[in-house]
Amino acid sequence: xxxxxxxxxxxxxxxxxxxxxxxxxxPEAYGGAYADLIDRARSPEPDDDEIQVxxxxxxxxxxxxxxxxxxxxxxxVDYGDGSDERFLRRLWxxxxxxxxxxxx
Amino acid sequence: MDELRADxxxxxDGRTSEHSDPEAGGEAAxxxxxxxxxxxxxxxxxxxxxxxxxxxxxxxxDAPAEVLRRFEPRRAGLPEVSADQAAAYLDAHRAERPWxxxxxxxxxxxxxxxxxxxxxxxxxxxxxEGWVTEEMNQRRVAYLEDPAQLDxxxxxxxxxxxxxxxxxxxxxxxxxxxTNPEAFAAAVTRGVEHPDVRAALxxxxxxxxxxxxxxxxxxxxxxxxxxRCCTGWQLDTVDGSMKTARERRDAFAEALARRTIPxxxxxxxxxxxxxxxxxxxxxxxxxxxxxxxxxxxxxVNPPERAAGRDTR
Numbered sequence: 001x002x003x004x005x006x007x008x009x010x011x012x013x014x015x016x017x018x019x020x021x022x023x024x025x026x027p028e029a030y031g032g033a034y035a036d037l038i039d040r041a042r043s044p045e046p047d048d049d050e051i052q053v054x055x056x057x058x059x060x061x062x063x064x065x066x067x068x069x070x071x072x073x074x075x076x077v078d079y080g081d082g083s084d085e086r087f088l089r090r091l092w093x094x095x096x097x098x099x100x101x102x103x104x
Numbered sequence: 105m106d107e108l109r110a111d112x113x114x115x116x117d118g119r120t121s122e123h124s125d126p127e128a129g130g131e132a133a134x135x136x137x138x139x140x141x142x143x144x145x146x147x148x149x150x151x152x153x154x155x156x157x158x159x160x161x162x163x164x165x166d167a168p169a170e171v172l173r174r175f176e177p178r179r180a181g182l183p184e185v186s187a188d189q190a191a192a193y194l195d196a197h198r199a200e201r202p203w204x205x206x207x208x209x210x211x212x213x214x215x216x217x218x219x220x221x222x223x224x225x226x227x228x229x230x231x232x233e234g235w236v237t238e239e240m241n242q243r244r245v246a247y248l249e250d251p252a253q254l255d256x257x258x259x260x261x262x263x264x265x266x267x268x269x270x271x272x273x274x275x276x277x278x279x280x281x282x283t284n285p286e287a288f289a290a291a292v293t294r295g296v297e298h299p300d301v302r303a304a305l306x307x308x309x310x311x312x313x314x315x316x317x318x319x320x321x322x323x324x325x326x327x328x329x330x331x332r333c334c335t336g337w338q339l340d341t342v343d344g345s346m347k348t349a350r351e352r353r354d355a356f357a358e359a360l361a362r363r364t365i366p367x368x369x370x371x372x373x374x375x376x377x378x379x380x381x382x383x384x385x386x387x388x389x390x391x392x393x394x395x396x397x398x399x400x401x402x403x404v405n406p407p408e409r410a411a412g413r414d415t416r
Binding site for chain 1: 225276277278300311314315318320346351354383385389400401408
């Protein structure tokens, strides 16, 4: 069985955010993965439900990073930003630029 | 171990036996015949051995020929390769692709898997397999020196060996390998057969999309003692935090890449104590033809407590 956080329980908190971030932002992701995510987020296809859920969960996580499950984001992404919040802020900036977050 | 690195007569600055010249005469040539490893390479091996109990020639797993023969390159998005073609491929490319040397002397079934992998776009056999030494992994995680980078000047400043355009290499807080080529081949074969990996590989291709990682227990693919074939190095935490260590390591490596003096202290890495209870992670991406997906990499990960992760 796939032991990834999001695979064990797809409805777990922030499962889509963590899954997408792991796929595209982990240092071992394929070359060009981060650029693909930026394109995918900026020009979402109509059937791309996952990227819409991802954006919603990114917004929620940025509103209150303490709601993220313990260490799951860092375990999945192994980012170099120093904290969940700084990683998420960089992600939002790179993907959505100056677009205000929903609810902000 | 520091005393081994500090000998002024030895390349303690990261130069390894890759740099030594066994053809040169005199004492250096004599020493190379007795101990082909540099002192820094020897020190890394010794440190790994003392922490994890790793034995360079001691770890074996059950990799029956019939299991390895089951490997179907096409099912992994790779070109079909016969045993004869594999031997010829390894002979033809060994000089410029030194990671293929790991398959030297292995059974034809193992050589076939290495030859097939090498013709795909994945890098598991380049960065996470036995040709990588303990010192190379130690330096990869501490300084972002990419084992796949064969230009040693570029490796020293963190230039990636696979990505084009002199991009900086990327590495997380840990660098690991499967030390035995037969175990590695068995993990590939059984991994490709696993239903979750199959589902990822058979996902309908769409531009800009990729299947998520699949994380499987080492024991499922290599048996209950398979973890003994795994070694790794992880960053030392800073103020108890791996996140801080990771951030500072990147800043240090970026300074080296700019050929400036880093502000912060030098990153330190230590061996992973055990992979018992650990996992193998499969990562996917578009294939060369951009009409399907392939395994971009496959690497072992220790259980969480052994990884020393943190929530800070």
